[in-house]
Amino acid sequence: MPSAPPSLRTIPITLTINGRRHDLxxxxxxxxxxxxxxxxxxxxxxxxxxxGQCGACTVLVDGVRINSCLSLAVMRDGAEITxxxxxxxPERLHPMQRAFMxxxxxxxxxxxxxxxxxxxxxxxxxxxxxxAEIRELMSGNLCRCGAYTNIADAVEDILEQQQKxxxx
Amino acid sequence: xxxxxxxxxxxAMPRIDAPLKVxxxxxxxAEHSEPDMLHGAAVSATIARGRILEIDxxxxxxxxxxxxxxxxxxxxxxxxxxxxxxxxxxxxxGHTYRPLQNDRVLFDGQPVAFVVADSFENARDAAAMITVxxxxxxxxxxxxxxxxxxxxxxxxxxGISPPPDPRGQPEEAFKEAHFRISGxxxxxxxxxxxxxxxxxxxxxxxxxxxxxxxxTQGSQNVQKFVCNVFSLSQDKVNVINAYVGGAFGSGLRxxxxxxxxxxxxxxxxxxxxxEIARSDxxxxxxxxxxxxTVSLGADAQGRLTAVLHDTVQVTSRYExxxxxxxxxxGLAYRCDNVALTYALTKLDAxxxxxxxxxxxASGLFALESxxxxxxxxxxxxxxxLRRRNFVHFDQNENKQLTSKALRACYREGAARFGWERRQAxxxxxxxxxxxxxxxxxxxxxxAQLQSAKARVRMSANGQVIVQAAASDIGTGTxxxxxxxxxxxxxxxxxxxSVQIGQSDLPETSVEGGSWTAASSGSAVDAACLAIRQRLLxxxxxDDASPLKDATVEEVVIRDGHLRLDTDPRAGVAISELMAxxxxxxxxxxxxxxxxAKQMKSFASYTHSxxxxxxxxxxxxxxxxxxxxVSAVAAGRILNPKTARSQILGGVVMxxxxxLHEESMIDHRSGRIMNHNLAEYHVPAHADIQDIDVHFVxxxxxxxxxxxxxxxxxxGVCGVAAAVANAIFHATGKRIRHLPxxxxxxxxxxxxxxx
Ligand code: FES
Ligand code: FES
Numbered sequence: 001m002p003s004a005p006p007s008l009r010t011i012p013i014t015l016t017i018n019g020r021r022h023d024l025x026x027x028x029x030x031x032x033x034x035x036x037x038x039x040x041x042x043x044x045x046x047x048x049x050x051x052g053q054c055g056a057c058t059v060l061v062d063g064v065r066i067n068s069c070l071s072l073a074v075m076r077d078g079a080e081i082t083x084x085x086x087x088x089x090p091e092r093l094h095p096m097q098r099a100f101m102x103x104x105x106x107x108x109x110x111x112x113x114x115x116x117x118x119x120x121x122x123x124x125x126x127x128x129x130x131x132a133e134i135r136e137l138m139s140g141n142l143c144r145c146g147a148y149t150n151i152a153d154a155v156e157d158i159l160e161q162q163q164k165x166x167x168x
Numbered sequence: 169x170x171x172x173x174x175x176x177x178x179x180a181m182p183r184i185d186a187p188l189k190v191x192x193x194x195x196x197x198a199e200h201s202e203p204d205m206l207h208g209a210a211v212s213a214t215i216a217r218g219r220i221l222e223i224d225x226x227x228x229x230x231x232x233x234x235x236x237x238x239x240x241x242x243x244x245x246x247x248x249x250x251x252x253x254x255x256x257x258x259x260x261x262g263h264t265y266r267p268l269q270n271d272r273v274l275f276d277g278q279p280v281a282f283v284v285a286d287s288f289e290n291a292r293d294a295a296a297m298i299t300v301x302x303x304x305x306x307x308x309x310x311x312x313x314x315x316x317x318x319x320x321x322x323x324x325x326x327g328i329s330p331p332p333d334p335r336g337q338p339e340e341a342f343k344e345a346h347f348r349i350s351g352x353x354x355x356x357x358x359x360x361x362x363x364x365x366x367x368x369x370x371x372x373x374x375x376x377x378x379x380x381x382x383x384t385q386g387s388q389n390v391q392k393f394v395c396n397v398f399s400l401s402q403d404k405v406n407v408i409n410a411y412v413g414g415a416f417g418s419g420l421r422x423x424x425x426x427x428x429x430x431x432x433x434x435x436x437x438x439x440x441x442x443e444i445a446r447s448d449x450x451x452x453x454x455x456x457x458x459x460x461t462v463s464l465g466a467d468a469q470g471r472l473t474a475v476l477h478d479t480v481q482v483t484s485r486y487e488x489x490x491x492x493x494x495x496x497x498g499l500a501y502r503c504d505n506v507a508l509t510y511a512l513t514k515l516d517a518x519x520x521x522x523x524x525x526x527x528x529a530s531g532l533f534a535l536e537s538x539x540x541x542x543x544x545x546x547x548x549x550x551x552x553l554r555r556r557n558f559v560h561f562d563q564n565e566n567k568q569l570t571s572k573a574l575r576a577c578y579r580e581g582a583a584r585f586g587w588e589r590r591q592a593x594x595x596x597x598x599x600x601x602x603x604x605x606x607x608x609x610x611x612x613x614x615a616q617l618q619s620a621k622a623r624v625r626m627s628a629n630g631q632v633i634v635q636a637a638a639s640d641i642g643t644g645t646x647x648x649x650x651x652x653x654x655x656x657x658x659x660x661x662x663x664x665s666v667q668i669g670q671s672d673l674p675e676t677s678v679e680g681g682s683w684t685a686a687s688s689g690s691a692v693d694a695a696c697l698a699i700r701q702r703l704l705x706x707x708x709x710d711d712a713s714p715l716k717d718a719t720v721e722e723v724v725i726r727d728g729h730l731r732l733d734t735d736p737r738a739g740v741a742i743s744e745l746m747a748x749x750x751x752x753x754x755x756x757x758x759x760x761x762x763x764a765k766q767m768k769s770f771a772s773y774t775h776s777x778x779x780x781x782x783x784x785x786x787x788x789x790x791x792x793x794x795x796x797v798s799a800v801a802a803g804r805i806l807n808p809k810t811a812r813s814q815i816l817g818g819v820v821m822x823x824x825x826x827l828h829e830e831s832m833i834d835h836r837s838g839r840i841m842n843h844n845l846a847e848y849h850v851p852a853h854a855d856i857q858d859i860d861v862h863f864v865x866x867x868x869x870x871x872x873x874x875x876x877x878x879x880x881x882x883g884v885c886g887v888a889a890a891v892a893n894a895i896f897h898a899t900g901k902r903i904r905h906l907p908x909x910x911x912x913x914x915x916x917x918x919x920x921x922x
Contacts, residue, residue: 027289029289029293030289034288034289037198037199038201038287038288041201042192043192043195043196043198043199044191044192044193045192046196046363046364046413047198047365047443048363048364048365048446048845049446049844049845050445050446051446051844051845051846053446053844053845053846054363054446054845056363083192084190084191084192085191085192085193087191088190088191089191090187090188090191090193093187093190093191097190097191098190100186100190101182101183101186101187101190102182104182104183104186104809104810104812104813106183106186106189106190106642107414107642107643107644107813107814107817108362108363108364108411108412108413108414108641108642109185109186109188109189109190109194109411109413109642110196110362110363110364110413110414111363112189112190113190113192116190134853135853135854135856135857136853136854138853139852139853139854141853142363142845142850142852143363143853144360144361144362144363144414144416144821144850145363145414145642145813145817146816146817146818146819146820146821146851146856147813147816147817148816148820148851148852148853148856149816149856149858149859150813150816151853152853
């Protein structure tokens with residue numbers, strides 16, 4: 001364990017991450033993002049700014065999309081967390097992951113896990129009904145490679161599939 | 169014959185690295201680790217020019233027992249002394265910046281101390297407790313106050329052509345021209361800001377061998393740099409950049425995080441990871457600010473009679489960074505009287521660097537804005553003006569072109585955009601409270617070929633492995649190399665395993681300049697040809713072989729057989745050939761590179777025509793780009809899906825350049841004020857609406873052996889001008905200072921740069 005200034009102690013928390021329970025002792029200043037990346041080696045969640053300005057670190061906490069860099073791990077004691085690794089695997093892609101692949105909604109891939117988690121959160125929020133709304137509600141996730149139009153295509157595709165399924 | 173369904177090249181297949189990337193399994197530079205490894209953090213200078221008087225790390229040391237080392241200029245381990253040891257293959261002339269060399273501060277954010285500790289948080293927090301005292305000198309960071317101190321770089325940067333000598337009588341021709349326009353253009357610094365932070369993980373092997381995961385556009389460039397700077401032999405240094413989270417040029421040169429991580433690892437004989445903060449990304453490299461003047465003269469029909477383009481561009485005190493800014497103005501259109509000049513001026517700032525279409529993105533903003541302005545002066549459609557000035561050869565170098573399907577870009581792009589419905593007069597199109605403007609511009613970029621090697625291995629059971637030290641920075645290299653090998657060896661591209669991004673693979677230059685697809689692609693193609701030759705040699709050992717008299721050009725690989733192209737029934741199974749020769753696999757290397765003889769008489773460029781619609785809210789001054797059509801001529805398209813993405817990315821970066829991006833410097837302190845993604849605006853989802861990418865047919869058998877020209881840069885070329893031209897058409901305001909923000913649209917900017 002890394003050393004800490006002696007006066008400060010770690011705090012025990014429990015997190016369910018991608019369906020698996022973790023009992024952890026975390027330093028009070030460790031962000032959820034650093035916990036995932038550095039301690040648990042779940043590096044699918046990316047760090048693009050560490051300041052809540054890019055969305056690369058988006059994960060789902062109890063189904064809601066958040067910037068994991070803006071959350072201290074200790075604030076999430078007891079939460080259910082889904083990261084990109086928990087959505088699907090290369091062999092069994094989540095429909096959103098498949099849609100991203102088919103629409104080439106990624107280039108370098110670095111913003112991609114955050115975009116996908118954000119898109120999954122967006123769909124379950126149920127607020128997006130048009131392409132303009134998708135664009136607006138995905139604007140917390142930057143993509144410097146400029147895959148935006150393809151990302152919007154992928155999300156739109158999934159939304160339409162859902163609407164169709166609901167209508168049937 | 170090959171049916172279309174079986175073609176692998178030209179197929180819009182999804183990226184082969186997509187399954188790993190969409191599931192978070194692709195590991196980037198900072199995502200490799202080892203138990204008990206060390207983490208680094210830097211202390212960045214808070215002045216732009218001066219001297220370090222004292223660095224006090226006592227409080228940090230007392231608070232963090234987990235600190236393994238704190239390095240400053242006073243205690244850093246020795247590194248190479250000679251300048252040339254520090255110069256990587258893309259370095260400009262000058263004295264390369266060396267971290268912690270001495271007490272001098274040369275630019276804002278320069279790292280002045282490096283902390284290594286047992287966790288990321290401890291390193292970061294300890295770094296925050298280190299205090300530095302400076303002797304501050306007054307920095308000079310404002311380009312517009314330093315224009316008079318311009319100079320022509322005494323030493324040219326390798327690979328960059330200086331402006332050609334003037335031709336004709338440019339000044340006289342301009343004076344006598346029937347129509348004349350002249351304007352000054354200003355571009356501010358822009359930062360690459362790839363989403364991945366610059367990071368290096370050095371895994372220190374038991375045998376002292378370093379496995380270095382680095383964010384770079386060239387693993388071998390980094391390997392050579394590390395060997396030179398730290399006096400290591402190549403077998404002790406393995407550099408890996410299997411996945412790169414964007415770079416856009418910022419990863420061409422080795423960055424300081426590499427130096428620090430390797431230095432600490434060697435010194436402490438431990439594994440070390442160092443990922444820099446987003447704010448520090450603004451101190452690495454940037455598209456340089458520049459001041460340009462373009463003057464155009466034309467005859468009564470709008471034919472150019474004079475082109476004068478002058479640029480003063482920012483560089484650092486210690487290096488002469490150069491890019492090709494003005495040369496485009498001598499070759500984009502037909503004109504016999506041309507004067508192009510390019511100068512630098514030194515500021516107290518880090519050295520600028522190549523950023524997507526370096527030089528062209530900036531120079532074409534000025535030229536293509538000026539062409540638009542001229543079209544109004546002459547009173548003809550901006551597209552028609554460009555057609556009238558079409559040129560079919562490179563007038564700068566007096567060379568033929570390998571191909572130029574730009575007319576098709578004009579025609580097909582205009583048709584897709586609906587350009588013929590454009591009303592010529594500015595401010596003549598609106599809807600509600602919004603003014604609508606349509607603008608266009610031409611894009612050009614050089615199609616280059618660099619030396620590249622590749623190895624291809626084909627097993628008797630049909631497995632194919634492609635290897636090269638190439639990089640995929642989001643460009644699609646993995647996928648197109650798989651497609652090229654798959655087509656040549658007739659296997660599904662999905663079954664080809666592509667191994668790139670490692671310094672011990674066949675030699676490849678850095679990923680940049682749009683040359684990777686053409687260069688590495690041709691090398692893979694050559695390796696596959698060599699495999700076919702080997703198989704044919706094996707077949708011809710048998711006197712009864714139906715291929716006995718065939719040449720390598722006459723045979724193809726189909727369905728695991730080597731067959732006659734003209735008579736596919738005549739063939740022999742590859743597994744049988746290998747079994748007979750006692751081999752389980754064959755492996756060949758191929759290489760590609762520029763053809764010096766051909767380059768004497770031919771030049772090669774990619775071209776584009778960009779059409780843009782803006783809507784400007786007259787009261788708010790808010791400009792939104794609602795439609796873009798980018799019609800591109802870039803030779804053969806290997807994969808329409810990934811190719812389209814390359815252009816989309818370029819267009820989006822061009823929209824950022826036009827409307828949002830600017831690194832703001834407080835010239836009193838010389839410091840960058842908006843060094844974060846909240847205040848440095850890159851385009852977000854909401855900014856990007858409809859972008860239509862169209863590739864026109866262009867056949868080219870000279871640009872590269874596989875007919876490819878490259879796509880990384882052409883997408884951004886011309887975009888900023890097309891937006892500025894559309895804003896003029898919407899509002900009647902000619903804005904020559906990027907980015908075109910609300911204040912400029914509302915303010916009195918007509919006819920002035922600043
Ligand atoms: S890393 Fe969390 S928003 Fe950028
Ligand atoms: S794919 Fe590279 S940042 Fe989005």
